[in-house]
Amino acid sequence: MLTAIAGRTDRVRLGTTVTALPRRRPAKLAREVLTLDHLSAGRATVAEKVALRPPPVQSPRVPVWVGGSTQAGAVRRRAARADGIVPYKLTDTDGWADFTPDEVRDLVAAMPPTRADGQPFDVAIGGRRRRPDERAERAYLRELAAAGATWWLEYVPVGDPAAMRAAVARGPLR
Structure with a gap:
């Protein structure tokens, strides 16, 4: 699936x-x-520590992001040794709650400022559908970016292919 997406996009x-x-x-x-x-x-971006040839396009390797609940201390410890974190708040995903800018600020402060390759440590926040009020969504994303989030992950639910294509085609909020 990711290969098909790669063939149809150039910035995602x-x-x-x-x-x-x-x-x-x-x-x-x-x-x-x-x-x-x-x-x-x-x-x-995927987790993996095996070196194969040819080498990846990215140097020194494909970035490793660790995902999981910030309630689990092990997630933060593993992420601190990786290139980024894809956190969610609760171990029970039925009780979804967005991160506040203050929570992102605290998370960023607990992570290393840079990765082993000297690049900034990635903090990918999100995982839910876009709010219907785009002005409010843009304001929220600006607050998260100011708090240190480097990526926003928008959830596109599996369903009608035309609706899924339309969500991807509209692109990220800017």
Whole structure:
């Protein structure tokens, strides 16, 4: 699916927020990520620590983002050794709650300022549908960016293909 998206876009960051590594063959997953990285001109983001050839487009490797509930201390500890974090607040995802700018500020303060390669540490916030009031949504996203969030992840529900294409075509809020 990500390869198909890579072929139809040129700015969208591509990746998974959760990759069940124990259920995958590491070499096959690494090759898939490497292929996605090349097909997307360096827009892939996935967890993996295997070095294969050819090297990825991105240097020194495809960024590793750790996802999970910020209630779990292990998520913050793993993320601090990675390139970024894709957090959500609760272990019970039925009780979804958006991060406030103050919560993002606290999370950013708990993470390293830069990755091992010297690039800024990524904090990808989101995971819900866009609000109907785009003015309010833009204001919220500006507050999150000011607090240190580097990415916003918008949830596009699986459903009618035309509606899904329309959500992708409208692009991110700017």
